[in-house]
Amino acid sequence: MDWLLYAGDDPGHKLLLMLIAIVLFVVLMGIILFVVDRPRNPTRWFVGFGFTGAALLLLLLGLVYPAIRTIINSFMNRNSTEFVGVDNYVVAFTEPRFLVVLGNTALWVLVAPLVATFLGLLYAYLVDKSRFEAVAKGLVFLPMAISMVGASIIWKFVYEFKPAGVNQTGLLNQFIVWLGGEPQQFLISRPLNTFLIMVVFIWIQAGFAMTLLSASIKAIPDDIVEAARLDGVSGFGMFWRITIPSIRPALVVVLTTIAMTTLKTFDIVRTMTAGQFNTSIVALEFYDQRFRQNEAGLSAALAVLLFVIVIPVIIYNVRQQRLSEDVR
Amino acid sequence: MSTVKTADAVPEAPRAKSDLGGRARKARKALSNPWASTLAVVIAILWTIPTLGLLITSFRPELDIRQSGWWTVFGSAFAGEGVFSLRNYEAALFDGSTNLAVFFVNSFVVTLPAVFIPITLALLAAYGFAWVDFKGADFLFIAVFALQIVPIQITLVPLLSAYVDLGINGTFWTIWLSHSIFALPLAIFLLHNFMKEIPRSLVEAARMDGAGHVQVFFRVVLPLLTPALAAFAIFQFLWVWNDLLVALVMGDLKTFPLTVRVAELAGSRGGDWHLLSAGAFISMIVPLIVFLSLQRYFVRGLLAGSVKG
Numbered sequence: 001m002d003w004l005l006y007a008g009d010d011p012g013h014k015l016l017l018m019l020i021a022i023v024l025f026v027v028l029m030g031i032i033l034f035v036v037d038r039p040r041n042p043t044r045w046f047v048g049f050g051f052t053g054a055a056l057l058l059l060l061l062g063l064v065y066p067a068i069r070t071i072i073n074s075f076m077n078r079n080s081t082e083f084v085g086v087d088n089y090v091v092a093f094t095e096p097r098f099l100v101v102l103g104n105t106a107l108w109v110l111v112a113p114l115v116a117t118f119l120g121l122l123y124a125y126l127v128d129k130s131r132f133e134a135v136a137k138g139l140v141f142l143p144m145a146i147s148m149v150g151a152s153i154i155w156k157f158v159y160e161f162k163p164a165g166v167n168q169t170g171l172l173n174q175f176i177v178w179l180g181g182e183p184q185q186f187l188i189s190r191p192l193n194t195f196l197i198m199v200v201f202i203w204i205q206a207g208f209a210m211t212l213l214s215a216s217i218k219a220i221p222d223d224i225v226e227a228a229r230l231d232g233v234s235g236f237g238m239f240w241r242i243t244i245p246s247i248r249p250a251l252v253v254v255l256t257t258i259a260m261t262t263l264k265t266f267d268i269v270r271t272m273t274a275g276q277f278n279t280s281i282v283a284l285e286f287y288d289q290r291f292r293q294n295e296a297g298l299s300a301a302l303a304v305l306l307f308v309i310v311i312p313v314i315i316y317n318v319r320q321q322r323l324s325e326d327v328r
Numbered sequence: 329m330s331t332v333k334t335a336d337a338v339p340e341a342p343r344a345k346s347d348l349g350g351r352a353r354k355a356r357k358a359l360s361n362p363w364a365s366t367l368a369v370v371i372a373i374l375w376t377i378p379t380l381g382l383l384i385t386s387f388r389p390e391l392d393i394r395q396s397g398w399w400t401v402f403g404s405a406f407a408g409e410g411v412f413s414l415r416n417y418e419a420a421l422f423d424g425s426t427n428l429a430v431f432f433v434n435s436f437v438v439t440l441p442a443v444f445i446p447i448t449l450a451l452l453a454a455y456g457f458a459w460v461d462f463k464g465a466d467f468l469f470i471a472v473f474a475l476q477i478v479p480i481q482i483t484l485v486p487l488l489s490a491y492v493d494l495g496i497n498g499t500f501w502t503i504w505l506s507h508s509i510f511a512l513p514l515a516i517f518l519l520h521n522f523m524k525e526i527p528r529s530l531v532e533a534a535r536m537d538g539a540g541h542v543q544v545f546f547r548v549v550l551p552l553l554t555p556a557l558a559a560f561a562i563f564q565f566l567w568v569w570n571d572l573l574v575a576l577v578m579g580d581l582k583t584f585p586l587t588v589r590v591a592e593l594a595g596s597r598g599g600d601w602h603l604l605s606a607g608a609f610i611s612m613i614v615p616l617i618v619f620l621s622l623q624r625y626f627v628r629g630l631l632a633g634s635v636k637g
Contacts, residue, residue: 062510135372147569149570149590149608169396266572314477
């Protein structure tokens with residue numbers, strides 16, 4: 001049994017375990033489908049649950065139940081033994097340390113999606129009128145493929161600091177020195193550090209925004225553009241009065257999607273500063289409170305908070321979607 | 329959540345367009361603005377410089393990295409000095425203190441089942457919701473759809489406690505299971521949408537001929553769904569390979585993938601850029617290859633469903 005559970009350090013054992021997992025799973029699915037197919041005249045209910053049952057069970061046990069547990073735990077003390085009412089939420093909303101975290105999170109959610117979407121939109125519009133479109137889009141989109149950990153390391157190197165008088169190895173400080181300035185330790189001064197960490201996120205997400213928006217710009221019917229052109233609309237007017245209204249639904253989707261990703265992203269802050277120098281955000285604080293401070297109640301409250309902040313974003317998304325469907 | 333309706337989302341759309349539209353597009357290309365082209369290329373290059381800088385650094389000797397910026401290699405290379413080596417990669421992969429080769433295997437072992445299992449489960453469930461007309465199907469599908477908004481943070485800790493109670497924590501099994509669970513809502517939603525695009529007459533004709541649901545699933549639906557499957561598989565592959573949170577919470581030293589190890593190096597050996605730069609690229613090489621070779625599918629997957637729990 002232990003052999004099946006723990007692979008230890010042996011790579012061969014690990015790979016074998018991986019194959020076993022896949023084969024076991026295939027066998028299990030085979031049995032389910034075989035049973036579903038067996039009766040001559042199965043009821044729809046039987047077949048329906050045969051197909052959907054495994055997934056539904058997993059979702060119930062692995063998503064719904066744990067979420068409810070977390071909500072309950074958010075009203076319990078640090079080791080979930082005693083009911084403490086809304087104490088954890090009071091701490092999260094009053095202690096200065098957490099106010100900084102909440103402030104940073106608000107800054108992230110307000111700034112990062114807007115800037116990423118704006119840059120993505122500009123680039124999508126620009127690239128639509130240019131040659132080398134595929135290559136240019138590919139390069140901007142490339143950061144989407146790598147991990148946020150990798151992206152953070154790439155940018156940490158750009159922000160690298162060496163004292164004045166020594167050769168700089170970070171690109172940003174080298175630029176400052178070339179321009180005659182003093183090299184800076186970028187990641188320690190608030191609020192500049194939060195914005196510089198945000199740059200990493202924007203660098204990744206702008207490619208995502210560009211891809212989606214570029215696709216919907218291309219989907220604008222040619223006759224609309226042609227009619228506007230005949231009416232003498234051009235340049236900025238074309239962008240503002242034709243392009244933007246035509247891709248409005250896509251803009252809303254991109255904006256809200258990035259906003260939701262922003263809330264849940266903790267990899268970048270963790271890799272760049274580990275939340276030091278007042279850069280922490282709710283998603284990272286959730287992790288630190290649980291796994292470093294052992295504050296289960298507080299951590300649960302922060303997780304619930306993440307969920308609660310997501311809801312208005314989604315309501316906005318759905319309402320906008322409805323609106324645009326009504327217009328059509 | 330919502331899907332963006334675009335030309336690219338339907339692979340056949342460009343071909344189906346009239347020849348007139350194609351010519352208009354070509355004409356527009358010919359009229360492409362040289363300023364826009366230049367600016368677009370310049371921005372694309374600017375976007376790539378940070379990555380390029382770290383890539384060049386990863387091939388430089390440790391001492392050089394400490395003493396001068398990566399941009400100086402261009403001068404040295406012109407002067408004919410040897411400036412590149414693979415030593416950093418060798419050290420990052422095999423030295424006892426970093427040992428990334430081990431974590432590379434872990435990344436691989438974590439990712440494959442975490443892609444295969446949820447996709448198979450989601451395929452079956454999506455078929456059930458789309459084509460088996462059972463009571464409660466609509467309600468359950470909407471419930472699954474709504475689960476997409478649950479941030480995984482809210483489920484992680486109780487899920488981990490459950491694994492501990494079962495005595496299976498710290499194994500690959502919990503990581504595979506967790507990734508599978510978290511992927512299901514989006515996967516079911518997307519595959520359901522693709523399945524609904526299959527003409528009803530096709531499925532019903534097969535049913536009339538006496539085919540059971542299992543046969544319809546394998547003979548009619550699955551072959552038509554291959555492009556959608558490829559798109560989602562790449563999406564999920566990149567997501568799992570690049571994941572940090574699930575791996576960190578559910579795993580331990582025996583199961584950690586590259587992301588966890590490289591992030592750890594960034595914290596504990598933040599100044600050792602010869603190891604960090606090589607480590608970062610070791611962790612990025614597989615997603616980069618997948619991305620560069622299958623970009624079209626990846627983009628299609630992204631366009632079809634832009635939300636990931």
